[in-house]
Amino acid sequence: MTALVIRGGHLIDPAAGIDSLKDVLLKDGRVAEIAAPGKLKPADGAEVLDATGLTVAPGLIDMHVHLREPGQGYKETIATGTAAAAAGGFTSAAAMPNTAPVNDSPEVTRWMLAPERGAVIRVFPIAAATRGSKGETINDFAALKSAGAVAVSDDGLPILKDSVMRETLAAAARVGLSVIQHAEDTRLTQVGGKNASMNLGPTSFRLGLRGWPNEAESGIVERDIRLVSELRDARAHLHVAHTSTAAALNAVRQARRNGLRVTCEVAPHHFLLTDEHVGFYDTNAKMCPPLRAAADRDAMIEAILDGVVDAIATDHAPHAVHEKEVEFENAPNGITGLETAFGLCLHWLHKEWKMPLGRVLSLLSAQPAALLNLKGRGTLAVGSFADVVIFDPRAEWTYNARQTKSKSRNTPFDGWKMQGKVRWTISEGRIAYKSEV
Amino acid sequence: MNPTATPARRQLHPPPVPASPFPYHPGSLLSAQDLTLDCVSHILARARCRILAKRRVALLFYESSTRTRTSFELAAKGLGADTTLVSSLSSSIEKGETLKDTGLTLRALGAEAIILRHNSSGAAWLLESETRLPVLNAGDGMHEHPTQALLDLRTMLAHLRPGTETLTPETLAGVTVTIVGDILHSRVARSNMVLLPRLGARVLLCGPKELLPELAAQAGPGIAVERDFNAALHQSQAVMMLRIQAERLAGQQLDLEEYKANYQLHGPRLAAHAPTAIVLHPGPIIRGLEVTAGVADGPQSVILEQVRNGVAIRMAVVERALTASQQGGRA
Numbered sequence: 081m082t083a084l085v086i087r088g089g090h091l092i093d094p095a096a097g098i099d100s101l102k103d104v105l106l107k108d109g110r111v112a113e114i115a116a117p118g119k120l121k122p123a124d125g126a127e128v129l130d131a132t133g134l135t136v137a138p139g140l141i142d143m144h145v146h147l148r149e150p151g152q153g154y155k156e157t158i159a160t161g162t163a164a165a166a167a168g169g170f171t172s173a174a175a176m177p178n179t180a181p182v183n184d185s186p187e188v189t190r191w192m193l194a195p196e197r198g199a200v201i202r203v204f205p206i207a208a209a210t211r212g213s214k215g216e217t218i219n220d221f222a223a224l225k226s227a228g229a230v231a232v233s234d235d236g237l238p239i240l241k242d243s244v245m246r247e248t249l250a251a252a253a254r255v256g257l258s259v260i261q262h263a264e265d266t267r268l269t270q271v272g273g274k275n276a277s278m279n280l281g282p283t284s285f286r287l288g289l290r291g292w293p294n295e296a297e298s299g300i301v302e303r304d305i306r307l308v309s310e311l312r313d314a315r316a317h318l319h320v321a322h323t324s325t326a327a328a329l330n331a332v333r334q335a336r337r338n339g340l341r342v343t344c345e346v347a348p349h350h351f352l353l354t355d356e357h358v359g360f361y362d363t364n365a366k367m368c369p370p371l372r373a374a375a376d377r378d379a380m381i382e383a384i385l386d387g388v389v390d391a392i393a394t395d396h397a398p399h400a401v402h403e404k405e406v407e408f409e410n411a412p413n414g415i416t417g418l419e420t421a422f423g424l425c426l427h428w429l430h431k432e433w434k435m436p437l438g439r440v441l442s443l444l445s446a447q448p449a450a451l452l453n454l455k456g457r458g459t460l461a462v463g464s465f466a467d468v469v470i471f472d473p474r475a476e477w478t479y480n481a482r483q484t485k486s487k488s489r490n491t492p493f494d495g496w497k498m499q500g501k502v503r504w505t506i507s508e509g510r511i512a513y514k515s516e517v
Numbered sequence: 518m519n520p521t522a523t524p525a526r527r528q529l530h531p532p533p534v535p536a537s538p539f540p541y542h543p544g545s546l547l548s549a550q551d552l553t554l555d556c557v558s559h560i561l562a563r564a565r566c567r568i569l570a571k572r573r574v575a576l577l578f579y580e581s582s583t584r585t586r587t588s589f590e591l592a593a594k595g596l597g598a599d600t601t602l603v604s605s606l607s608s609s610i611e612k613g614e615t616l617k618d619t620g621l622t623l624r625a626l627g628a629e630a631i632i633l634r635h636n637s638s639g640a641a642w643l644l645e646s647e648t649r650l651p652v653l654n655a656g657d658g659m660h661e662h663p664t665q666a667l668l669d670l671r672t673m674l675a676h677l678r679p680g681t682e683t684l685t686p687e688t689l690a691g692v693t694v695t696i697v698g699d700i701l702h703s704r705v706a707r708s709n710m711v712l713l714p715r716l717g718a719r720v721l722l723c724g725p726k727e728l729l730p731e732l733a734a735q736a737g738p739g740i741a742v743e744r745d746f747n748a749a750l751h752q753s754q755a756v757m758m759l760r761i762q763a764e765r766l767a768g769q770q771l772d773l774e775e776y777k778a779n780y781q782l783h784g785p786r787l788a789a790h791a792p793t794a795i796v797l798h799p800g801p802i803i804r805g806l807e808v809t810a811g812v813a814d815g816p817q818s819v820i821l822e823q824v825r826n827g828v829a830i831r832m833a834v835v836e837r838a839l840t841a842s843q844q845g846g847r848a
Contacts, residue, residue, distance in 0.1 A: 282735040288638035288660030288707060356534040361639030374531075381529055405617050405647070407637035409658070433529060496532075 083107040083123045084509060089131025089470060093138055094438040095446040095459035104136060106466035109508040114462060131470050134503055137441050138460050139171025139201075139467030140422060141448040144235070144260075144321055144345060144393035146414065147173070147203065150191060151180025156398040156487045159198030161418070164396075164486035166505040166513035168419040171201045171467035172449075172457055173396075177208040178236040184208035184219050186227035193228050200512040201505070202467070204230040204452060209248045209259060215239050218247055221255045230452045233260035235321060236368075238300055240266065246307045249316035258317040258343075258451065263300035263328060264369065268293055277409045279355040279370040287358065289409060292370050298327035305335045305342055312340065319451060320344040322395045324369040326379035333388050343451055345393040348417060348424045349492065351380035357492060363404040363411035364492045367397065384443070385435060391448040394421045398488030416491045420479055422471075423498025431499050437473065466509040475501035544630065544651030544841030546834050547641045549663040549712040557712075558684045561671050563833040570597035572839050575628035577619065577644075578604045578655075579635045584800050584824055585655050585664070589632050592831035598839070601628070616640060620648040630838040633657070651838035659702050659765060664834055665799050666708035668826040670716070672819050673755050675826075676795050690717035695749040697780055698759035698807050700729040702766075705799040706759060707736070714739025723749045724780060727771055728761070746780050750790035757797040758782055758807045773806070783809040787817060795819045 084106040091102035091114070103120045105113040113120060142165065148156035158175075165173045175192060177183035183192065189205045197203075207229035211217040213236065221232060232252050238261065239245045245261075252259045269276045269292045278284050280291025301320055308318045323329055323344045335342040349367065354374045358365045365371060383389045397414025404411050425444065429435040449458025456464045481494035505513035541547065552560070574593045578586055586602070593600045603623065605611065610619060616635070623631055630651040633641050638658030645652040656662040674681050677692055694713055700706045700722050713720050714737060721743045722733050734742045743749040750756060761771065782796065796808070796818045804810045813820060 280732075282732050285701075285730065285732055286707070286736050288658050288704060352532055354531075354534065359535060360642045377531065378529065381531070402615075405643070406615060407635070407643060408639045409637050428532075 083112070083126035084466070084506065085120060085123060085126045085128045086131050086136055086468065086470060087128055088117060089134045089136035091136045091460065092438055092441055093460045094442040095138070096461040099438060102136070104460065104468070106468070106506065106509045109466050111460050111462050111464045111466055114460070129470065129504060133472065134470050135437075135473045136468060136470050138445040138458050139469050139505065139507065140169045140444045141172040141454065141458055142170050142394050142396065142418065142421070143174045143391055143448040143452055144347075145173045145175055145396040145418065146178065146398065147175045148398060149179060149197065150188065154487070155400055157198070158192065158203060159200070160485060160487045161396070161398070162199040162201045162203060163513070164416070164418040164484060166200050166507065167485050167502065169422045169469040169471060169502040169505055170418060171469065171505060171507045171512070172204060172454065173201060173418070174204045174206050174230060174452060176206055176233060176235040178213060182208050182213050184211050184213065186223050189224060189227040189229050201507040204228070204454065206231045206233050206235070206260060208232065209234045209239055209252075210244065213237050215241060215244055218244065218251055221251050221257055225255050225257055229257070230454065231258045231260050231319070233262065233321065235260060235262045238262050238264050238266060242303065242307065245304060246311065249307055249311050249318065250314050253311065253314045253316040256453070258319045260319045260321050261300065261304055262321050263297045263304070265296040265299050268296040268299075275409070277366060277370075278358055279372050281355055281373050283355045283358065287361065294325040294327055294372070294376070297325045297369055298331060301328040301331045305331055305340065308335070308340050308342055309338065315341060317341040317343070322347050322350065322369055322393070323380070323389070324350045324372050324376060326376050329379055329383045329388060333383075343390040344388075345391040346380050346384060346389045347393060347395045348421050349415060351377060351384060352424060352428060353377065353492065361408040362492065363406070363408055364415055364490050366408060366411050366413055367395070367415050368413035381433065384429065385433060389443070390451060392421065392425060392443045393448065394418055398486050399490050400488060404490050414490070416484065416486050416488055418486065419484055420491060420493045420496070420498065422502065423477070423479065423500055424493065424496070426473065427497060427499035466506060468504070468506040469502060470504040470506070472501045472503060473499070475499075477501055541645060542649060542651040542841070544838035545645050545653070546663050546838070547645060547652060547654045548661050549666045549708040552663075554684045554686070554715065557667065557670070558682065560667060560830060560833040560837065561674070561684075562682060563836065568596060569593070569836065569839055572598040572629055573627045574598045574600050574630050574632065574835060574839070575623045576600060576602045576632045577623065577634070578602065579610065579640075580656070582634055582655070584827060585634060588824070588827040589653075589655060589831045589835070591828050593835050595828070595832055596836055598835065616643055617647040620644045620650070624648050624650055630835065651841065653834055653838055656704050658704065659707075660704050661708045662704040662799075663708045664827070664830055665705045666712045667834070668823055668830040669709060669757065669797055669799070670712060671826045671830060672797060672823045673795070675822070676819065677754055684716055686715065686717055688716045689713065692717070692754050693719045693721055693752045694755045694757060695721040695723055695743070695753040696757045696759065697723045697746065697749070697782070698728060699761045700724050700733055700759070702728070702762040703759050709757065710736055710740055721749045721752065725776065747786065747790045750786065750794070753791055753794050755795050755797060756782065756791060757799070759799070760801060760803055760807060777806065781807060781809065782812050784811045784815070787812055797823055799823070
């Protein structure tokens with residue numbers, strides 16, 4: 081494999097404690113050497129990337145995406161989803177199992193990982209916790225882990241039964257996997273066969289839409305934390321997906337004070353938008369969990385700045401145009417996010433709200449790597465995987481959803497200002513994305 | 518509302534909420550909120566003749582309707598327009614055609630305005646954004662029914678403020694209108710809740726918790742919740758009774774006997790607490806449930822007047838729909 085030299089860039093690697101001008105040599109898919117500018121030994125035949133004026137950082141890791149394969153290739157494929165991820169600076173994406181069929185078997189997990197899928201970055205399947213994600217029968221976690229699964233979840237659906245969730249946490253802990261819970265008490269969000277389609281509050285009342293109460297999320301998180309505390313000796317790890325309510329965050333904060341292994345992620349839309357962004361029935365503002373009240377959105381921002389939130393994850397959920405061009409309550413939940421997450425985080429968290437760049441990068445790389453136990457990722461220490469993002473932190477640009485590399489363009493961030501332009505994304509030493517400028 | 522949320526300690530400026538995402542056709546009527554008071558006055562006062570000869574208006578009805586459909590049809594025909602009715606049970610909608618495709622088809626067939634009744638909240642916005650035709654919202658799910666609010670207003674003005682020509686933010690100052698019953702599922706209530714307070718009226722919402730969530734009081738200014746029907750009646754110059762929408766209850770259980778005991782409008786209750794108030798009902802009435810036959814047919818009832826006013830109001834909004842673009846700008 082050829083070597084790559086990244087020359088003249090400002091290396092920020094929070095996990096390795098580096099924040100200075102460095103040249104980096106990538107070789108055989110790994111970081112081979114880091115040296116002061118101009119001090120790298122010339123490598124024969126190495127391609128040189130001029131990163132003068134740019135920032136070099138560990139490739140971003142999105143621990144929550146829907147790549148739609150197998151089964152829903154009209155929304156997204158592993159090839160198009162990973163191309164969008166690479167354009168967004170991501171070198172790793174953890175793919176949720178709500179595919180068709182559900183990824184509840186080593187066969188599906190291996191199928192997703194096969195080279196024929198055409199992934200341009202590393203995909204890490206998250207396997208279903210229960211058979212068919214029906215919340216009844218627990219899958220063989222050891223077999224799924226050896227096939228490549230990095231966590232278990234029934235995402236899109238909650239594991240409602242106490243006994244099943246307890247056994248899932250215990251069984252996952254035995255094989256060293258975390259359990260990622262989609263916290264939604266469907267007994268409160270699906271009433272009489274009708275689904276709630278936005279946050280419950282004055283806006284849902286005004287728009288005449290069925291509302292999703294905050295307790296439907298926080299109640300499940302509180303129940304899960306109780307189960308984790310009962311399994312304290314087993315070192316069970318609960319990770320709360322797409323946290324959207326202040327009450328759920330408070331429960332996580334309290335659990336951590338009590339020494340439990342409870343972590344959480346927040347999606348950019350939940351720390352930027354409120355239920356008022358549904359506007360006039362904009363189906364690109366419909367997702368699950370829904371956009372919340374301003375007080376909850378503000379609590380997400382506070383928790384990110386205060387370090388309670390462990391990771392930023394997109395919940396990238398592509399849907400075809402025709403699926404979203406329907407009545408609001410009939411539209412599927414979800415928005416795309418891989419191409420906008422980094423630009424939004426840099427614009428809002430870093431530029432507007434003054435979060436240090438290293439901490440923003442850590443939320444998008446080192447921290448999710450640790451949560452999923454991805455060894456050798458989320459850092460550029462010598463010997464790590466050569467997963468790198470090179471970006472211009474000062475560049476401002478406007479997102480145009482029509483130019484997306486995803487198959488879908490269901491985003492509320494079309495036309496939004498972004499900060500920080502990705503110039504190259506390098507996955508295990510290969511250039512996965514290169515900007516046109 | 519959200520007692521568990523931690524208040525923001527830092528001075529943060531999150532992204533603002535955008536205004537309307539697209540410019541409506543100036544003839545559209547999607548929400549009672551869209552109309553200025555001048556425009557409402559204009560609609561209420563409009564004198565009409567057969568000025569829309571051979572113009573094409575489509576009625577697209579996804580839900581059953583007696584009053585609204587017939588009065589829109591009579592209104593359009595009264596102005597000389599040609600109407601065509603597409604209803605969900607006798608069209609390609611049954612075969613799975615989407616609202617977007619149905620709207621584009623009607624436009625291709627020459628429809629110049631579409632009157633839409635739909636079971637999903639917000640459907641009128643979808644149809645307007647996809648067709649860019651003037652869309653008249655004839656009821657969308659649990660959201661709004663703006664022409665009903667306009668005809669209710671015309672009816673109320675005739676009794677409470679006779680002779681009013683120009684509406685102002687004080688026209689209904691001192692008037693309390695109580696809306697009773699299934700507020701949660703009522704598009705009539707929502708349209709009245711946005712229109713009446715803009716004329717200075719106070720709106721009291723009355724009903725049990727299952728049909729009237731506490732947060733309804735936050736829907737806008739001038740709106741309050743009063744669970745005691747007698748107390749609400751006592752303060753009211755107009756009482757609007759609503760039907761319980763069993764089709765939207767979605768599995769919720771409601772004790773109808775208890776409901777009747779607390780919220781039925783019957784003769785003795787009306788005589789005791791609001792002997793001079795007018796009684797409105799958007800229909801359809803379920804006699805013996807929300808109102809007794811005696812009240813519905815009694816001297817305080819203006820229910821059939823509402824129906825008659827419906828034709829006049831709908832003539833005005835159909836005319837507005839088809840002439841707005843020519844006049845340039847929203848009338």
